[in-house]
Amino acid sequence: MHAEIVDRIQPTLTRWDHPFTSGPFTPNYVEYNATELEVIGTIPPRLDGVYLRNTQNPVHAPLGTHHAFDGDGMLHLLSFHQGRCEYRNRFLRTKAFEQEQAAGQGLYAGLIDKPGIARHPGWGARGGLKDTSATDVIVHAGSALTTFYQCGEPYRFDARTLQPLGVSAWGKDVLRHNGISAHPKVCPRTGDLLFFNYGKDAPYMHYGEVDSQDRLVHYVPVPLPGPRLPHDMVLTEHFAILNDFPLHWEEALLEQGRHKLVYDEAKPARFAVVPRRHAPQTGVVWFEASPTYVLHWLNAWEEGDEIVMHGYHQKWPMPRAGFDNQGGTLGPERYGPTLYEWRLHLRTGAVVERRLHERYLEFGQVNARYWGRPYRYSYNMIAHPDSFLFDGIARYDHTTGAMQEYLFGEGRFGSESPMAPALGAVQEDDGYVVSFVTDMQADRSECLVLDARDVAAGPVARIMLPHRISSGTHACWAGAEDIRSSANT
Template identity: 45%
Template sequence: MPEDTDNPYLRGLFRPVDTEYTADTDSMTVIGEIPQDLNGMYVRNSHNQMHAPMGTYHPFDGDGMVHAIRFEDGKATYRNRVIKTVGYLAEQAMGGKSLWPGMLEPHLAEYRGWGAMGTMKDNAGVDVMAHAGKLVASMSQCGEPYHLDMDTLETKGVHDWGKLIQPFGICSHFKVDTETGEMMFFNFGETYPYMHYGVVGRDGQLAHFTPIELPGPRWPHDMGITKNYTILHDLPYHFDPELLNQGVRKLTFFKEQPSRFGIVPRYGDNSEIRWFEAKPCFILHLSNCYEQGDEVIMDGCIQRRPGKPQVGQQGEDAHDRIRKHLDKHNTGTHMYRWRFNLRTGQTIEETIDDEVSEFPVVANDIVGRPYTYSFNTLFKPGDWHMAGVKKYNLTNGDQQRYEYGENRFGSEPVIALRPGATEEDDGYLLTFLTDMNENQSECLILDAKDVAAGPIARIILPTRITNGTHATWVEADRLQGERLPA
């Protein structure tokens, strides 16, 4: 990367990492004490641009790089590795020259690409999760599911089941049900039927893949699962269909078009899906979904005024427009609840909290089940900088928060339950944090029951890492494969 770039998303907190490290706590500084019962691995993905970009760089365009820290017996080992996608390897073979444009300028594409638009490099830089003893990494615009080695983080290619769904790929925010070991996923694109939905079994084999018909091309970002159902999104924030027919991609928020949520049995198909309408909105990330009597309940962070990045020719104000649509205070993102009644077909909506928050997470074993706690990220106004964490008690309304401090910015947190935990906050909250004052990064370990008390331990990493996207916790008993169903 050139050092003199004027792009704010390639400098400062977003400066890429150019070295792969392996370090342990014999060489890293530990402030406090790592809990002896913290056993497993925290993995976080990130966009880490490795070559001078083609055109205007958006912070979701960069090459994927995973950062992971493995805990056992009060010690830890850190690694970071580039995700070596086909696109990355092709650019390396050309001497470090970018061959594909990013998401904002698809018209610059000279080669067939990946993603919903078919023009991007498959960077696999958004999401990462563990399934069937392997790590799965993907990008939000629908790319191939890349297999990373659980121990070394080295890229092993595309998952076997991913080869069976080409050219569709998967979107980020696939979900794993740790009780059954199944993984649910979806994708979207610009050609009919515009969406597909699938299930990968606990054995790592494709068990279900089916088309889902939408009224036209959409840009969904997340999905939900419950014990018996999957919830798919058809939201009124997408390309203008008339302009798209002319080859112009103009993202538009259609304020008069309802949001639609499709509830389908886990192994159901398009004929079995039930669509529920709700107020117009956009959703990036869900907290959790579950069943309660006749209802399916979905909690997440709603946007009533989503940002609209210009897709096409970019002007001198491109960086300012990127900042505006990434600024959570500008989009007004906050915790919200939708209740879908399977008996009456009615949708009930309610605000949980009006403070701006995003990247909501729950413990892995809570996904798809009734729950009490959501751990959300707080953001600095005006930037895509994660400034703290907020814990919601959705049963009694209690709240806790921990803010990282001036010029200290975190990542999406994860919840690591203690072995044998009987409560969903009986464990630790982990996050990677970058301190711009000290020009260093660290892993924070907090007590999930009392996040306001601050870190139990801080592990100073061997390098300052770039701002990240999504993260996951892999329990020690899931490192080699999914658990046997009870």
Template identity: 50%
Template sequence: MKIERLPPVRTSLGHTNHPYMTGAWTPQHEEVNAWDLKVLEGAIPTDIDGVYLRNTENPVHAPLGRYHPFDGDGMVHQIEFRDGQATYRNRFIRTRGFEAEQEAGESLWGGLADGPGTSKRPGFGAHGSLKDTGSTDIVVHGGEAIATFYQCGEAYRLDPLTLENLGVAAWAPLDGVSAHPKVDEATGELLFFNYSKHAPYMHYGVVDASGKRTTYQAIDLPGPRLPHDMAFTKNYSILNDLPVFWDQNLLERDIHAVRLHKGVPSRFGIVPRHGGPVQWFEAAPTYVLHWLNAYEDGDEIVLDGYFQENPTPRPLEDAPDGHGHLMAYLDEHSFRPKLHRWRFNLKTGETTEGHLDERILEFGMFNQQYAGKPYRYAYSTTAKPGWFLFNGFVKHDLETGESWSIQLPEGRYASEAPFAPRVGAVDEDDGYLVSFIIDENQGTSECVLVDAKRFEVVCRIALPHKLSSGTHSVWAGRDLLKPLP
């Protein structure tokens, strides 16, 4: 393996025993380019062509208060496949906050778990006092990678091949862009939403294939909410107003405490793709971090996602150093997400819903060529009890109800694994899942390719250093890497 190391960034982070700054969440500060990667098992297929991008949280400076893993500075890790070869590189996302703290040599903003007055400077996003790290999500649109922040940020652009930082997206509105904008490969459009603490509390937007914002519509809500994701079909986008949001009385004192508002239903807003009247549907109360896919079926909209049975769990009693509340809200086995299907009848206004699986599952992926359309196969992750760490994958055949599983050995943790269609594929599941693995037993990381049809690992590739864990990822085939005209 050949490695080129970039000059180090400025850091003030010292020793810590924080559970989300150690182990698989140990920050990675080294930026490299690497090629001639060593293949540990199998062979790199010649029919995979494109890039896998994974966003991670890597705090560079000592926190001002109580660290939450979503506070960490964004770093994108990339592996590119072409002609049976693979190269790797990683870069920090140079947000305004990152650059300001590099200049200051210290943290300037408090985090998600901190109280009012912690930050030294005004902050960003819906919360109002956080640093926009761009560390949550990543998509590829118009040949550019777009990194976004979970509480709404500026949308930072990177070259998906070189990871060169390209600055803020010109189409991003004043209230920012939430994590989980959606790219429709069929039209080249990017669909997004944002939310805030001022009326109308939410907006919905569309950016066309050339990078021009063509739709930006207010979505009136009863008050501040905390949506995290959206979905779309061929003709509609699906937004949500769920009953887990900030306590209004505490919010008036600038305290951002999330609670379940009992007696308040879940609400789903169906809006025409390019804007128009919103049709609202009610459903069982829950919180949903991530949707899977949605499509139109006659008069109905079908929506799949991960229904939380216990969205505001009690603190974990055996958590280290008083981190019980933090760790419970990151532990899927505490908030219990289940693969779930909602059906909204556009004529009658009725909602029907139910679980598709009783296992704890989240972070679902599918073949993006079927986004917004009827689809058959879904790929979810399983999690280590007590931790925000992925320890396996589950494939669902949504037509037959069959499923298949891959369980990682103890001490090996995966990343979100998007579907990469095989070059020349003719079947929906003809391709690979791509994932980065952190091996705590060996202190290393690798990339794995899973044959999605047979559902087994077919290739393992060594990476030049151990990664930190993180949140979201994306696969972009070669045809999606072309720059905007």
């Protein structure tokens, strides 16, 4: 292995006893470029593109109480080409990150702090927060785009080198409505980026589209009855589907500057079917379903007069007795996420729903070429019982109901594991599943490459990284054809 240290960041965070600043979540402060990585097995030559993962990685001591989602952003990258690979990691040098680096201390309140303790007014739908851009990462218009779940600016990075490319020019047009939230989607047929944002001022939510040249071409309000907490969205050929769930801030307390989650199971889950820019602009149509909360969606498509949606239905959206809301208990026992299907009938307004499987799963991915169209396979993360960690990958066949799984092993925790279509692939599952794994027993991290058709067989390649990286969540795969980079070969 040849590992070059690019930079070291000096933290002011000195307490390591918090569950999300210690153990598998210990932050990284060294930025690397690494080549000639040790490989156990063989890197498939048909694997050509990049695996990117975003991570919460706190640098400065919190002003108040640290929450799992307060950390600064860090991208980890493994770039594949012709059976070889390179690794890089970089802090996301957002405006807020640079402000705190210049000050040598934290300036922003955390998610569960009172905004009044902040030394800077802050950003986002909640207000007072630091726009870390540390939630999600996707590739659109040839470069990597990172986003913040409480809304922020659209930051761009070279998808092979992680060189910062600044904020997309259209960011200023939507920043007045808090910017862009996680999780935008890229249509595999048009190259358009579909996104939403939300906040505490009417109309409370907007929907937008950015074309394949990174130009804002569509932006409309999606009025809600009050402030809500949407997290994800889904698309079909003609529609984007947004949501209004009965888990949100208590409106009476917002007037006092307080943010308290409430769940009203007497209210339905509501889905907004919003026409995409190229579809007839018939207005937003709302559908009602049984109450729940969906943190992440898998896919959706149109089937005759119906829209079919797959996502992770939560049995208990609010923490039950013995569980906290500070990040200490974020495992599946806290909220009970299972694979679920909703069918929205566009002509009658009826909604039919069913549970697809009882296994607790979340953070799933499909072959992204099948976003917005019928698909068969999903690759879901098997959650650790009592923490925000992943123990393995479950491939689910949505046609037969068959499930095969691969467990990382004792003390080994993975990342969201996208499906990477192989070069020349024709079949949906011709490709690989890729995941960063942090091994607490061996004190190292590696990248696993598994055959997407047979994940239970284990990795075809294990690629050793130059350091043990913090466990993280959201990740993506982008093929070489989707990347415009100075490092492209």
